[in-house]
Amino acid sequence: MKEVLFYNSALAAVGVALEPYTPAQQARKETNAGMKKLLTRIAKALASSHGVTPAQKEKCASLIRIVRSVRVVAIDPTIEDPNYISVSQQSFDNLYNHFQDLVSFIAGTSIYVTNVSDVKLTALQTLLAVMLEQNQAVINLQPTVTAARTARNHILYDATTGVVDTAMAAKAVIGSAYGPKTAEYKGVSGIAFTRPKKGTI
Numbered sequence: 001m002k003e004v005l006f007y008n009s010a011l012a013a014v015g016v017a018l019e020p021y022t023p024a025q026q027a028r029k030e031t032n033a034g035m036k037k038l039l040t041r042i043a044k045a046l047a048s049s050h051g052v053t054p055a056q057k058e059k060c061a062s063l064i065r066i067v068r069s070v071r072v073v074a075i076d077p078t079i080e081d082p083n084y085i086s087v088s089q090q091s092f093d094n095l096y097n098h099f100q101d102l103v104s105f106i107a108g109t110s111i112y113v114t115n116v117s118d119v120k121l122t123a124l125q126t127l128l129a130v131m132l133e134q135n136q137a138v139i140n141l142q143p144t145v146t147a148a149r150t151a152r153n154h155i156l157y158d159a160t161t162g163v164v165d166t167a168m169a170a171k172a173v174i175g176s177a178y179g180p181k182t183a184e185y186k187g188v189s190g191i192a193f194t195r196p197k198k199g200t201i
Helices: 002-030 033-047 054-069 082-109 122-157 163-178 185-188
Strands: none
Touching: 002 082, 002 122, 033 054, 033 082, 054 082, 054 122, 082 122, 122 163
8 A cells, every 4th residue: 555655646746747847848849840941031131131241141051051950859758768858958959059159140240130020130039048948947847857757667667666576476476376267366467567668768
């Protein structure tokens, strides 16, 4: 009974940790959704600015290529592997760092002028600030989620004392005491207790 209570408490803690974390991830993902089209429009806005030089066009194009080259790995909430989560977070960090370089370049030129509201310099600076804020929100929430999942996994999967090993041992005892064809054993033999595949936690 104590183990069940511990497990229920640990499972509830994971749910509580995910309540702010999941929408924070989704908000970050939605903000990034239009990035590729935005980059194209930024390039066109710079190219059409009066007094732009070939060197400035090339520099802008180079920075845009770098931003485009970042393969953002959106976090799959069903995968808990720390390495996977780290790679995903790093991809967002790289994206924002490179986009920040692009915005800084545009801010450093005196010729970037556009009448399109969402590609004006002030709009790009605001967007960058939102991206960085959303990214930091996910970073701040990740340790709580990781800690909750780790506590739950210890209760479930620790050798000998975990729920899975305890249940398998109990099945073996019942099978030995009553026999594999008895109602007692059949009542528990069909209850599955399995460990997750490697790399998913």
